[in-house]
Amino acid sequence: MAKKRGRPLNQLAVCGDYPCMTGRKNATPPAAQLYDEWLVVMVQSGDRAAANQLARRWHPRLARTALRLLGDAEAAPAAVQECWIAILRGIGGLRDPSRFAPWAFGILRRRCADHIRSAQRARAHVGELTGEPSDQAPADDAVAIRHAFAALPTDQRFAAQLFFVEGLTLAEIAQVQGIPLGTAKTRLFHARRKLKAALSGDDT
Numbered sequence: 001m002a003k004k005r006g007r008p009l010n011q012l013a014v015c016g017d018y019p020c021m022t023g024r025k026n027a028t029p030p031a032a033q034l035y036d037e038w039l040v041v042m043v044q045s046g047d048r049a050a051a052n053q054l055a056r057r058w059h060p061r062l063a064r065t066a067l068r069l070l071g072d073a074e075a076a077p078a079a080v081q082e083c084w085i086a087i088l089r090g091i092g093g094l095r096d097p098s099r100f101a102p103w104a105f106g107i108l109r110r111r112c113a114d115h116i117r118s119a120q121r122a123r124a125h126v127g128e129l130t131g132e133p134s135d136q137a138p139a140d141d142a143v144a145i146r147h148a149f150a151a152l153p154t155d156q157r158f159a160a161q162l163f164f165v166e167g168l169t170l171a172e173i174a175q176v177q178g179i180p181l182g183t184a185k186t187r188l189f190h191a192r193r194k195l196k197a198a199l200s201g202d203d204t
Contacts, residue, residue, distance in 0.1 A: 033098070040097035043088075051088060059084070061166055062108050068161045069112045071150060079111045086111070102172040105162060109176060116154070148198035156191035163188055 036057065042050035062083055066076040086107045094103055149157055155177065162168040162176060174184035 036100060037097040040091065040094065040100050044092050044094070044097075055084060058104065062104065065105065065158075065161050065166065066108060066112055068149060068165075069109075069154065069158055070115055072115075075115050079108070079115050082111045082114075083108045099175075101166075101168060102175040105166070105168070105176045106178070109158065144199055145195070148195045151198060152191055152194055156187045156194070159184060159187040160191040160195065 036054070039050045039054040039057070043054055059080065063076065063080050066079045066083075067073065070076045070079060083104070087104055090107075094100065149160065152160060158177065159173050162173045163170070168176070170184050170188065171181060173188070174181045177184065177187075179187075
C-alpha cells in the first residue's frame, strides 16, 4: 500500500498568504482593529487621507481573497477595484465601524460572483462557437495547498479563505456569505475535511 504524501493539515507551515491550518482563528490584534475602526470613522467624516490609509491596509487582503475566489490574475484586480468603489460609496452607511471586515468582504463576494457569472457566460459562448469544452482547468505550479484550495467549491473555498487566511470568525463568515451560522460551520467543516484529504494524499 502506498504511503500518503504530505503532512497533516495541522502541521503545514506558512507559505505566502497560506497559514498554518490549525483551525484557530487568526485574530486581528486589538490595537490594529481599533486603528481600523478609527480610520473608518475618519473616512465617514470625509477624511481623504484616512481613506487612502484604509485602502493601503485592506487592499492586499481583499486582493488575495479575490484571486483565491476567481483564480484569474486579470479578473481579480478588476473585482477588487469595483469593490473599493462600492466600499467608499457606501461606508457612510456602515453604522458599526467594528463590522468593517465582514461588510467589506461581503461586498467583495458579490463583485466576485458577478465576475464568475460573466466568465461562465463567456465560456459557454466560446463553447457554442467552437463546439469544444471551454472549462479547462488552469495550470497551477504553486504549492499543494493552492491546488487543494482551488479544488474546493466556491462557497467552501471562500469560507476557508476567510477563516484560515483572513482570521474572520464563524459569525462574521456567516454575515459575509449571507447564510445561517450552522451553514457556515458546515461549509468550513467540509472545506477542512477536503483540504486535509487532499494535502495528505487521501483525496480519492
